Amino acid sequence: MADISPSTVADLKHLAGEKAVVDGTDAAPLLTEWRGRWKGKAPLVLAPGSADEVAAIMAFCHANRVPVVPQGGNTGLVGGQVPQGDVLLSTTRLSAIRDVDPEGFTLSAEAGVPLQTLQETAAAHGRLFPLSIGSEGSCRLGGILSTNAGGVHVIRYGNMRDLVLGIEVVLPDGRLWSGMNRLRKNNTGYDLKHLFIGGEGTLGIVTAAVLRLFPQPVDRATAFLALPSPAAAVDLLSFAQERSGGALSAFELMTDRTVDLILHHFPDLPRPLDTTAPAYVLLEFEAGRKGELTTLVHSLLSDALERSWIIDGTVAQNTRQAEGLWSLRHRASEAMKKDPSFCVKCDISVPIRAVPPFLEAADRAVDQAVPGARVIAFGHMGDGNIHYDILGPEGGDDKVWRARAGEIEHLVHDVVAAHEGSISAEHGIGLLKREELPTRKPDTEIDLMRTIKAALDPHGLMNPGKLL
Incomplete structure (x- = not known):
């Protein structure tokens, strides 16, 4: 301290x-x-x-x-x-939109601008800023840059690192580096912005950025599907990508317990399907012209039903219904916060094909360690990022459960390692995983990170005690 x-x-x-x-x-x-x-x-x-x-x-x-x-x-x-x-x-007072260039598909904004404002500003100019996460009304540009946030549309647009052309950074010694270029191609040495994107504020303070924009989709199709297993989701994902020709923009997996918990804590949300199933998928397609998606989506889902990859499903008939389906997905974190039990959060990623065996192995390990613990698994199946969260047993002693949080996190991360995954997909390391990080990365990689930290922040003044 x-x-x-x-x-x-x-x-x-x-x-x-x-x-x-x-x-x-x-x-x-x-x-x-x-x-x-x-x-x-x-x-x-x-x-x-x-x-x-x-x-x-x-x-x-x-x-x-x-x-x-x-x-x-x-x-x-x-x-x-x-x-x-x-x-x-x-950074909340760094709140200016500096420039919007619709023809060049860029938006320049300061670090304190909320994500929702970025989305709305782009839309007002007929463009799309595609990053979308549950906290978009309150999270801000500097934070999502420093954690390299991903969200629900990574499958089509990439994560934050892929959506940035240039940044402005204040270095630990007070120098201001303005790297606010809008170039798609700039091969003039090290791409320094990537040191600060995902750096969790340990190397400097991002004060502004130039963001990539995209054409605003003219048509969207959103569907909520019941699946016999997470394994079926892997087959469906590959099939949907092949058949849609790149139109698939989101593919979110939720287990039955996740959906039940959300509906329990938010009873005003309608249940999308009468059918109950071990797994559900919320998927969305985007197109640049009206009428392109209707035939595609119904044909794709019909074929998937014949292949037994889905049990039941519904396609949103209008924007209001689509927003209702997304509201169900985005309420997952809030539902866990409303639960009386402390939530152990594991933000992990594994190769897409490893998602089903990871879930099976992690569920088994958690149940053996704490019988009755409630696994709430959901996330971005399209990029292998699963939010594997665990609530304590109903009616159990929450103090005892909290005391075991570190043990449970390590247990889950051991399963992640066995499936060649990462212990942090998009939330970062911070305080929570700082001590564990060196045990999960090669020594050479940790040494390189420490070398960069020492070069830019030799006195250890930037966000001390975090990440490293």
Whole structure:
């Protein structure tokens, strides 16, 4: 924990200016992870209003050896945004849309712009910014860059790393690097932006970015399907990609227990199907012209039914029905938060073909370790990213269950390793997986990461104690 003197805090307040200082009831929500798993502490919370102000703050902090934790919308799930006695720097006031270029299919925005605002701004110009995640109303550009967020449309558009052309970064010593180029091709050395995308704020503070936009789809088809098993989902996914010619934009897997939990905590949501099944898939197709999808989707689902890959299904007849199906999927995290049991969250990825055997092996391991534990598995089947979350047994002692969280996470991660997967697909490492990371990566890779960290942040001031 940092030891920052009162005089240093006073000097930093004066430098930042009154508008940038966040205190009292406004600061309190920024110090606690939204599920309450981590409660942080900070001698000062600052929300600068420009990249130049961020640079001035970081130059002071570098000179005075003051550690800084950057924070976006505080929606992270691994504790990466929680200060531990460090200065907290919120990017919420970096909220400008700097430029939209519809002809060049780019949008330039500052780090504090909410994801939903990015989507709406692109749509207002007849373009699409495709990243979509459950927290899109509150998460912000800087946060989704620093965690390399993925979401539901990675299968067609890629994750955040694929959607960025250029970035602007304040380095740990206060230098401002403006790499805000809009070029699709720029082979002039190391592509430095990728050091900061996914870097969890440990190498610098992203203050703005140039994002890729896409044509706005004219037609969408959304379907909710009941499947006999997750294994059938693998066959269906491959079939849908082949038959749709790239039109498949989302393919979300949910187990029966996941759907039941969501409907239990959100009873106003309609059950999409009367049929119950071990697994469900929510899939969506996009096209640039009206009328292209109707025949394709019905033919595809008819053939899949004949092959016994699906048991039952429904296709949304209008936008309202499609939004209802997506609302069911996006309520998964909220449903777990509403449950009285603590939730052990494992954000993992495995090769797509390994998803069914991973689920089977992990379920068996969890049940053997804690009989009655409730696995809530759902996620982005199209890229092998499964949110494998576990609630304690109903009526069990939640304190005992919480105490075993680390043990359960390691157990699941052992199964992930056995299936050649990753212990973090899109949430990052933060505090939660920091100690485990070196045991899951080759020594050479960890050494390279430490070398980069030491080169850019030799005093360890950026988001200390996170990731490494």
